[in-house]
Amino acid sequence: MTKIISFESSADETSVAIVEDGHIVLSNSVATQINSHQRFGGIVPEVASRHHIEWITRVLDDALSLAETKPEDLDAVAVTYGPGLVGSLLVGLMGAKTFALAHNLPIIPVNHLAGHIAAANFNAPIIYPALALMVSGGHTELVLMREENHFEVLGETRDDAAGESFDKVGRLLKLPYPAGKTIDDMAHRGQATIKFPTAMAHEDNYDFSFSGLKSAVINYVHHADQKGDTINQDDLATSFQNAVVDALIGRTRRALQNFPVRSFVLAGGVAANSQLRDELKILLEDFSQTAFIPVPLQYTGDNGAMIGAAGYWNFKQNIFADLDLNTDPGLDF
Numbered sequence: 001m002t003k004i005i006s007f008e009s010s011a012d013e014t015s016v017a018i019v020e021d022g023h024i025v026l027s028n029s030v031a032t033q034i035n036s037h038q039r040f041g042g043i044v045p046e047v048a049s050r051h052h053i054e055w056i057t058r059v060l061d062d063a064l065s066l067a068e069t070k071p072e073d074l075d076a077v078a079v080t081y082g083p084g085l086v087g088s089l090l091v092g093l094m095g096a097k098t099f100a101l102a103h104n105l106p107i108i109p110v111n112h113l114a115g116h117i118a119a120a121n122f123n124a125p126i127i128y129p130a131l132a133l134m135v136s137g138g139h140t141e142l143v144l145m146r147e148e149n150h151f152e153v154l155g156e157t158r159d160d161a162a163g164e165s166f167d168k169v170g171r172l173l174k175l176p177y178p179a180g181k182t183i184d185d186m187a188h189r190g191q192a193t194i195k196f197p198t199a200m201a202h203e204d205n206y207d208f209s210f211s212g213l214k215s216a217v218i219n220y221v222h223h224a225d226q227k228g229d230t231i232n233q234d235d236l237a238t239s240f241q242n243a244v245v246d247a248l249i250g251r252t253r254r255a256l257q258n259f260p261v262r263s264f265v266l267a268g269g270v271a272a273n274s275q276l277r278d279e280l281k282i283l284l285e286d287f288s289q290t291a292f293i294p295v296p297l298q299y300t301g302d303n304g305a306m307i308g309a310a311g312y313w314n315f316k317q318n319i320f321a322d323l324d325l326n327t328d329p330g331l332d333f
């Protein structure tokens with residue numbers, strides 16, 4: 001049995017978790033700072049770093065006591081070193097290094113994006129080869145994994161990330177940040193009365209683009225404002241969400257057709273979207289050889305447990321770091 005303690009602080013969640021063998025979550029303590037960023041309509045890096053400093057030792061103590069685990073029971077310390085905000089990443093990295101040094105434990109460097117995908121193992125074991133759709137506030141990627149801990153990016157966004165487009169439309173509609181969940185709820189109540197474009201639907205690749213859709217929504221709202229028309233925000237949410245989900249489904253279908261895989265993983269904050277989950281489930285019915293493994297809802301957003309899951313992949317491959325490990329804010333796969 002391998003017990004890993006894992007630190008995550010790349011954006012606005014401070015989290016420490018203890019995970020056994022990469023898939024049993026013994027504890028997952030998460031402190032969110034969303035309230036502090038809401039009045040600014042987005043994450044303010046300096047505010048985020050200060051929150052991480054304030055919370056890191058509290059979530060660490062919490063994770064250890066919830067798991068009823070002593071430092072001497074642990075095998076390694078995993079930590080997110082990128083991508084993310086440099087000042088935020090540094091806090092988790094310093095916390096992890098200090099803990100590792102104090103308890104003489106090896107350090108495992110973890111890519112936050114791999115962490116999002118590895119969280120699917122909390123649902124069911126990922127079977128390889130696998131395809132993953134990683135949709136978060138900062139990333140939108142279709143990733144092929146021919147084997148565990150091996151990533152080939154088939155396609156990615158050329159501009160805004162999927163979650164970013166939800167948040168930007170939310171800002172336009174004066175919804176609280178982050179707006180993904182609110183728009184998801186509104187979309188259930190509305191009707192798809194507006195036809196927004198699905199970008200690049202006819203291009204033969206796996207890339208995404210959401211800035212054109214965002215501009216179309218902005219133009220629609222400004223045009224209505226100028227004419228003095230009132231907008232049905234629920235209908236706008238439904239129409240916008242349909243366009244985002246259509247784009248994600250279209251690319252995923254093409255990738256599944258061209259790469260026969262044994263499992264399909266849906267990961268990242270936007271993986272909580274109910275319409276996306278429902279439509280992917282229906283899509284996967286056409287691919288009977290492919291198991292659908294969405295990340296469980298409580299692990300779609302940023303959390304320490306997912307870093308412990310990906311950390312275990314590295315642990316098995318002897319991928320460790322020294323105390324001079326640095327952050328890599330622009331890290332990709």
Ligand code: KG4
Pocket residue numbers: 011135136137138139162163164166167178179180181184268269270271272273274300301302
């Ligand atoms: O993965 P995550 O927690 O943080 C990043 O690494 O970016 O993703 C956060 C993103 C935000 O943009 C948020 O609006 C979006 O996930 N999100 C959703 C939903 N819940 C969260 N987007 C659409 N529908 C949702 N239900």
Ligand code: ZN
Pocket residue numbers: 112116136137268269301302
């Ligand atoms: Zn994330």
